[in-house]
Amino acid sequence: MRSKVTASLILVIVVAIIAGVINYQGLIAKNTKLVPKLGLDLRGGVRIVLEAQDTESAKATNDAINAAVSVIDKRVNALGVSEAVAVREGANSKRIMVELPGWEDPERAKEIIGKTALLEFKTEDGKVVVSGKNLTDAKLVFSQAQDSLGEPQIAFTLDAVGKAAFATATQANIGKKISIYLDSQVLMSPTVETAITDGQGVISGGFTAEQASNDALLLKSGSLPVKLVAISEEVVGPSLGNAFVRRSALAAVIAFLLVVIWMFVMYRYLGLVSGIALIIYADILMAAYLVLHATLSLPAIGGAILSIGMAVDANCIIFERIREELGMKKTVKSAIGAGFSRAFRAVFDSNLTVLVGTAFLFYFGSGTVRGFAVTLALGVLASMFTAVFASHMLVDLLLTPGIVRNSRKFLG
Incomplete structure (x- = not known):
């Protein structure tokens, strides 16, 4: 005993x-x-609640909302915010709660988190040849060209599929324009002078350095598969x-x-x-x-x-x-x-x-x-x-x- x-x-x-x-x-x-x-309530920061909404092009299904959580999680982690959280509010909820401890600007947070960030390269006849899903990298760079020296730009790299598709499209459209769209807004419409076969390029759109950095982050994280609307925000x-x-x-x-x-x-x-x-x-x-x-x-x-x-x-x-x-x-x-x-x-x-x-x-x-x-x-x-x-x-x-x-x- x-x-x-x-x-x-x-x-x-x-x-x-x-x-x-x-x-x-x-x-x-x-x-x-x-x-x-x-947590946010002890450290201070921003809490935003987003709600998924149905649109004609995308329905707020369970799979779409789960994919949106994954994309948002990549975005908030790419911001460099320590212990950022992106979670779905309940198993079948359409709401996503995002917490950014130490963050102080809710407007910038909403802009980065809730933006769809759908990138598309379209020919003059409206055909999409490459989209954001083909990106492997996107980052802020500054132009080295004499006519635009120091201008903030987004340098991108395409995956193997995107590289082949872009090479074919640029070869077939020499002398024509291929427009670059972000969320249906034209960023630039350059004229193709020669085939681009290395899968790399830069996007210029009159960006500020902060805009180019934010958009590069969004593009690298991927586009949201469903429309999200901010329904509440709180700053602690x-x-x-x-x-x-x-x-x-x-x-x-x-x-x-x-x-x-x-x-x-x-x-x-x-x-x-x-x-x-x-x-x-x-x-x-x-x-x-x-x-x-x-x-x-x-x-x-x-x-x-x-x-x-x-x-x-x-x-x-x-x-x-x-x-x-x-x-x-x-x-x-x-x-x-x-x-x-x-x-x-x-x-x-x-x-x-x-x-x-x-x-x-x-x-x-x-x-x-x-x-x-x-x-x-x-x-x-x-x-x-x-x-x-x-x-x-x-x-x-x-x-x-x-x-x-x-x-x-x-x-x-």
Whole structure:
């Protein structure tokens, strides 16, 4: 029996130390691989909600909306915004939520994110010879020609299919114009002087450097397969985000202390054990957030604070069961064994119910709701380890002969 308690103690200590090292690296040493990710509402930035709409040329189908999310994700990542998010609001929703932490210009964000960016090369008779899907690269360059020195341009490179098609089209249209359209607007209509066979070229359209850079980004990311309209936008200032962080941290500390005090008042020795287990729980939970790169937003922190209560809920069930066993005139040791054993089914069922609920929230919810579901699910899983396993080990380890003889001191 003692060897079993010793083995359990070693396991709990090892897990707690590993979690502590992870937390130190992420929170104090600021290891870039483990630094906590802050959501938009804590860091500040822009949140835009787009809605897909049907048009004559493209219907807002599930596949089209999923493809649009992929394109937007490429665009926001190409902007260089750290921890940018583009997610669909629900499995069957037509809405896409985009979050740009640290971004301050919603108008430019809408222009870049919601623009269709359909590039087409058309001959004089309106035939499309190459489109944006044939691009492999697009970037901002500055003209080296004497008549347009320093003018911002977009240099493009075509894939093998586009290269062959463009070579054939330019060969067949020497002396004629091939117009370049972006979202049905003519950018330029140069006259073909010779066949272009290397699959490379430049687009000039009277761009500013910012316009050329933005359009190059859009072209490289691909065109949107469906029309998107911005239906809401929100700007969160970083100062407001910092205030949220402070208040959330304070709320977590207060909740933690109140739970520990309440458990001690209600369960005496077992309440003290529950407090130690809760510290181990917080250590493990924070490490899990850092390792899994969970984004901490206000709803996510709300889920974490809620999970503090969930963490001791299992202890309450077990301790009440132990109290019932003591009321049946059992010894303290036998009451502990029976209490943990017989309460496990109820604890497991209640936690499983919460996990099923979080799974539905994650699948059907939007980004912030998903954050709440993830943190709550991680909290439930961590509490299963600390409440059922670590608490049992601590009760056995710290049980002194004096407490064994005095059940009132043991449980109040």
